[in-house]
Amino acid sequence: MxxxxxxxxxxxxxxxxxxxxxxxxxxxxxxxxxxxxxxxxxxxxxxxxxxxxxxxxxxxxxxxxxxxxxxxxxxxxxxxxxxxxTAFGIASNTKAMTAALIAMLVEEGKLEWDAPVTRYMPSFEMSDPVVTKLMTVRDLLVHRSGLTLGAGDLMIWPSPTHTRADIVAGLKYLPIGGQFRGGYAYDNVLYVAAGVLIETVTGQKWEEVIKTRIFQPLAMNDTVxxxxxxxxxxxxxxxxxxxxxxxxxxxxxxxxxxxxxxxxxxxxxxxxxxxxxxxxxxxxxxxxxxxxxxxxxxxxxxxxxxxxxxxxxxxxxxxxxxxxxxxxxxxxxxxxxxxxxxxxxxxxxxxxxxxxxxxxxxxxxxxxxxxxxxxxxxxxxxxxxxxxxxxxxxxxxxxxxxxxxxxxxxxxxxxxxDAAKATTPSSGAKPSLPLAAYAGVYRDPWYGTVTITVVGPTKGRGGKKQGLHVAFDKTPLLKGKLEVFDGETFKTVFDDRTQEDAFFTFDLKDGKVVSALVKAVSPLADFSFDYQDLRLTKEA
Known part of the structure; x- marks a missing residue:
């Protein structure tokens, strides 16, 4: 962010x-x-x-x-x-405020900086059991967890229906792409987990805690x-x-x-x-x-x-x-x-x-x-x-x-x-299978499901061709056409043109579609909008 x-x-x-x-x-x-x-x-x-x-x-x-x-x-x-x-969104400048709330709770003896998160949230889980055991309160705030840059951000933007609990539950499926405490990679999801930690030990929503512990004492009356x-x-x-x-x-x-x-x-x-x-x-x-x-x-x-x-x-x-x-x-x-x-x-x-x-x-x-x-x-x-x-x-x-x-x-x-390279098909090849073969429900356990459907009449009937429609089921803004681009790679044309379009590259095995890898079309895509770590497996 x-x-x-x-x-x-x-x-x-x-x-x-x-x-x-x-x-x-x-x-x-x-x-x-x-x-x-x-x-x-x-x-x-x-x-x-x-x-x-x-x-x-x-x-x-x-x-x-x-x-x-x-x-x-x-x-x-x-x-x-x-x-x-005039009010502006300050985005990740919020993180210092969340850290300050944690510091106040440490002073009150409700948290310890270097205590394991599982002491306070027994259900907290990362994809690596060792990382789960070692992750401390401090580790939630310092971007050294081993998660990749912006991991899991599709649970946060653009306007998904994931809850705070969904985001924390999704951590156990996000791949650890680096070494725990071995390097830096910025993330947002662990700050969400820090917010849930605050809620767990105070019994209040993060929104109420930041209001009563920061905004009100500082008379920040127009800050929300x-x-x-x-x-x-x-x-x-x-x-x-x-x-x-x-x-x-x-x-x-x-x-x-x-x-x-x-x-x-x-x-x-x-x-x-x-x-x-x-x-x-x-x-x-x-x-x-x-x-x-x-x-x-x-x-x-x-x-x-x-x-x-x-x-x-x-x-x-x-x-x-x-x-x-x-x-x-x-x-x-x-x-x-x-x-x-x-x-x-x-x-x-x-x-x-x-x-x-x-x-x-x-x-x-x-x-x-x-x-x-x-x-x-x-x-x-x-x-x-x-x-x-x-x-x-x-x-x-x-x-x-x-x-x-x-x-x-x-x-x-x-x-x-870069955009010219990214948006120019390398071969112009057609997909190897009929469009209907690419339709189905695809799942990544940290995000949820993506549904691809066939739309339009059978080719040649009614003067229209069949096409594909894609919907990220927990992100209402991410839905629209899925058009043939290059061989097994298709390109989204989302109905909401303010959204980052994506390439879907499908993997085939024994003549059937088994999975898809998703990547942003624009080379300018921010890491929060680049679909990284989204590896979709087609459900039977």
Whole structure:
């Protein structure tokens, strides 16, 4: 659920005047040089990328809120301006909140970081019995379980009917593709399990716990645990580029607002505003002490949540074209940790359909930034996620806007090339069996069933041909045509054209279809939408 890869706007002129039109009103806050610098930079970003509909930015500077402001509009082509009370989906930035709830329960003696999950949830089970036995509360939060990148995300998006219990039950069927505690691979399903763990030891829904333990004490009155709870009048509308040639390229499009995210709430369900999220930044930088003087968690817990647990990457450090490239990056408890120009930076991104966001904290300065956007525009987020922390340090010596345009232009060129390869049949061969042979019910135990049916009259009757229809039975949005593509590979054409189409490659044995492997068509498909680990076996 990290930010997805999308193309840059094709407008490069940066206006030097009239920038105030991009910045909307902000609530009363302390003034500061950093807040002013970020405000100016945010306006420059909006001017440089005019296809970006709206933006919310919050800055805490040396322990004080110096910016909480909206830019642009809630909906492309509309007049309703984003302001400090506009709600955005913050997606995986929710994970740090779930980790904080766990920390509070550890302090109360209801959980232990390094106790096995099965102590509290005896039915918890991974596909490897050894991993089941060794998995601790801490392991749920640090992406070192051995699951593959984004494993099981089809139980979370797009709008499936899986419950939280279904997601946890599905863990025992997800393959362990790596070594337990032997490396990093980002997942969402174990954060859902962490939410169920919270529910198990408190006897309350995760939604109620986060509301009473975080939102209410911090007076985050417009922050909610699910998009379904967002006040329609104050929400930003999601946008992305649907194509052609593939999703991620093409004109900016307004997406339907997806309110069905309850099951995966602990991994990414929170929606917040620039004004509210300032309180969250403040309590983090205050090591658990809220702006109103109430302590939510101890300094020891704060430091524990920021302690690196899993190395994610290492490099030779900064280079000319990327002066903030970290020497080492790790994952802590709901946070990434790395060096940023000689200082420790805590950060996380979040990505949902039509929303991407970024949180960055420089604890040594008691300063931080939150960026919330209502479009999947990577160059916009990239400019702010690097240029923002630079300005927290009083710097502005690197042109992140120009850099982001160059990076995205190259990514777009590569994507067009890759998409052409991916969508061009290698042989143009016809399927070896009649279409009816591919129909049936297919099952993967972690996801459920996919049903393929024959539609239309017999070939030649009524002037129409037979065709195939596919339905992911627990995901109502994933249904539509299944068309012949290349030999035993077929391609979906989902009725809902905002969804990622997929290739089905069927395996045959003794002249019969026995299974199918599913893969996303678009090379831009985010790991949460790429159908990985879905290996369908045809039922008799």
């Amino acid at each position: 990290l930010a997805t890869t999308r193309r840059t706007a094709l407008v490069s002129a940066l206006a030097t005047g009239g920038l105030a039109a991009f910045g909307n009103r902000a609530f009363a806050q302390d003034t500061g040089a950093v807040g002013a610098a970020v405000d100016k930079f945010a306006q420059e970003v909006m001017a440089a990328f005019p296809d970006q509909p709206g933006l919310g930015v919050t800055v805490v500077e040396n322990g004080k809120v110096t910016l909480a402001k909206g830019y642009g509009v809630k909906r492309l082509g509309g007049q309703d301006r984003v302001d400090e009370n 645990s699910s998009p379904a709870l967002v006040d329609r009048a104050h929400r930003a509308e999601p946008h992305c580029r649907l194509g052609p040639p593939v999703r991620g390229l093409g004109p900016q499009t307004v997406l339907p607002f997806d309110g069905s995210f309850d099951a995966a709430g602990p991994a990414g369900g929170v929606n917040s505003t620039p004004k509210d999220i300032a309180q969250w930044l403040m309590v983090q930088l205050g090591l658990g002490l809220s702006p109103n003087g109430k302590r939510l968690w101890s300094e020891a817990s704060a430091k524990e949540m920021w302690k690196p647990q899993t190395i994610t990457t290492s490099t030779d450090g900064p280079i000319t074209e990327n002066p903030v490239r970290p020497s080492i990056q790790a994952y802590a408890l709901g946070w990434f940790v790395q060096d940023h120009r000689g200082e420790r930076l805590l950060w996380h991104t979040g990505g949902l359909a039509g929303f991407i966001s970024y949180t960055g904290l420089l604890p040594g300065r008691k300063s931080g930034i939150m960026v919330m956007t209502n479009a999947e525009e990577n160059p916009v987020l990239r400019s702010l996620r690097y240029g923002g922390p630079d300005r927290l340090q009083g710097r502005g010596d690197f042109d992140w806007i120009a850099s982001s345009k160059r990076v995205q232009a190259q990514a777009d060129a590569d994507t067009i090339k």
